[in-house]
Amino acid sequence: MKYFSRCLTLTGLIFSVNYLMAQNPLIRDQFTADPSARVFNGKVYLYPSHDILATPGHGKAGWFCMQDYHVFSSTNLTDWTDHGVIVSQNKVPWADSAAYSMWAPDCIEHAGKYYFYFPAPAKPGGARGFSVGVAVANDPSGPFVSQPSPIAGIHGIDPNVQIDKDGQAYIYWAQGNLYGAKLKANMLELASEPVKLEGFPDKGLKEGPYLFERKGIYYMTYPHVADKIERLEYAMSNNPLGPFKYAGVLMDESASGCWTNHQSVIEFKNQWYLFYHNNDLSPNFDKNRSVRVDSLFFNEDGSIRKFTPTLRGVGVSNATKKIEMDRFSAKSPSGVEIAFLDTLNKFKGWKTIFEKPGSWIKYKSVSFDPPKLKYLNINARSATGGTLLISIEGAPNKIMAKMNIPKGDSWSVSKYKILSTTSGVKNLILQLQSSGNLEVDWISFE
Ligand code: FUB
Numbered sequence: 001m002k003y004f005s006r007c008l009t010l011t012g013l014i015f016s017v018n019y020l021m022a023q024n025p026l027i028r029d030q031f032t033a034d035p036s037a038r039v040f041n042g043k044v045y046l047y048p049s050h051d052i053l054a055t056p057g058h059g060k061a062g063w064f065c066m067q068d069y070h071v072f073s074s075t076n077l078t079d080w081t082d083h084g085v086i087v088s089q090n091k092v093p094w095a096d097s098a099a100y101s102m103w104a105p106d107c108i109e110h111a112g113k114y115y116f117y118f119p120a121p122a123k124p125g126g127a128r129g130f131s132v133g134v135a136v137a138n139d140p141s142g143p144f145v146s147q148p149s150p151i152a153g154i155h156g157i158d159p160n161v162q163i164d165k166d167g168q169a170y171i172y173w174a175q176g177n178l179y180g181a182k183l184k185a186n187m188l189e190l191a192s193e194p195v196k197l198e199g200f201p202d203k204g205l206k207e208g209p210y211l212f213e214r215k216g217i218y219y220m221t222y223p224h225v226a227d228k229i230e231r232l233e234y235a236m237s238n239n240p241l242g243p244f245k246y247a248g249v250l251m252d253e254s255a256s257g258c259w260t261n262h263q264s265v266i267e268f269k270n271q272w273y274l275f276y277h278n279n280d281l282s283p284n285f286d287k288n289r290s291v292r293v294d295s296l297f298f299n300e301d302g303s304i305r306k307f308t309p310t311l312r313g314v315g316v317s318n319a320t321k322k323i324e325m326d327r328f329s330a331k332s333p334s335g336v337e338i339a340f341l342d343t344l345n346k347f348k349g350w351k352t353i354f355e356k357p358g359s360w361i362k363y364k365s366v367s368f369d370p371p372k373l374k375y376l377n378i379n380a381r382s383a384t385g386g387t388l389l390i391s392i393e394g395a396p397n398k399i400m401a402k403m404n405i406p407k408g409d410s411w412s413v414s415k416y417k418i419l420s421t422t423s424g425v426k427n428l429i430l431q432l433q434s435s436g437n438l439e440v441d442w443i444s445f446e
Helices: none
Strands: 003-010 013-021 033-040 043-049 068-074 079-088 106-110 113-121 130-137 157-163 169-175 177-183 210-214 217-224 231-237 245-251 264-268 271-278 290-296 336-340 350-354 360-368 375-382 386-392 395-405 408-417 424-432 438-445
Touching (some): 113 157
Antiparallel strands (some): 003 013, 113 130
């Protein structure tokens, strides 16, 4: 896990602020799902669900279990700050504090205030099923104060709120199908009767609506169970409440078999991004999920290019920080495996295992700033001993460093002299030159 934290003491309260540095998944010290990403004041804010494992008396074993929400922020999509808990089930006046069902949320800014929308079951005696509540803050990272009651007229999950160019706010939610309504200017009450949104496949569960507008087109994105598990689809319209026209599959069912997916789309510094989730840190239990982000691209006609999830994710990695080659951009078809560093504590992350001479792994977009770095550090171990080479894509014969990893059981950090210095943003290739079995945790330059 690559993060450090500090504690701030303010009027007797302890606020913990964690700084996380990661590719996909983005957050590595807890489970995160259902990402709603937003750009506020030039920063990206991430409002995910917070999956935990149910324990006796706390949630239902084998099912989704969530008791609160954190918010994270980033200026570069690579380094994320955890601002801590913003809303929890025992601080919402109307919510059942024994339900552990704080499902997919959203947040939006209106007139200088931040409105956080979240689904939760009401206290016994209240509405059945899920209601949608609102908590309000003066800052995107909180503190958020929950409204005394949920929004009247909404029964369902996965709220999503968008404000149109004319200032009219819309709220969307799911209850098997997708629904929408106008919101009043106070952002707390419906201004129109809910309507079932039209234009989506009739069969199969649809949930997680997330609407965005680009060049006058309203894109409704949503997870849909077309076969056995969810995939991401989208539909287009020239009206925020539709009717929509089904436009295709955005992202296929996950290769890992994670049953759910859930998305949000933002434009940040002239690039579009899709946030989604997978079960990277919990391969055997898909209700403990992790948020990811990758770039999203549009075709000339406004349709969205089908999306391929990656481990490398987005952003430029600085060469002087720890680079995890296991979050690779590409690798040789055989001879390289990715595995957990510690199967008993998956939050420790992954390692790359090289097993075949010539096998390689590529990691894109590393910034050599300052340029002409002189040394490479590698945290590695090898049961056999062996030699690794590192080079820059496009210059295979110009070896940056040759690393003779000695035989041994323990992880150790070794320093090697750079043979050929570089500058700018480069794609790195790490390759096993010799035979043997070599494991690499991270590399960094100095
Ligand atoms: O996280 C609980 C539920 O799983 C969400 O509300 C759905 O969108 C699905 O991701």
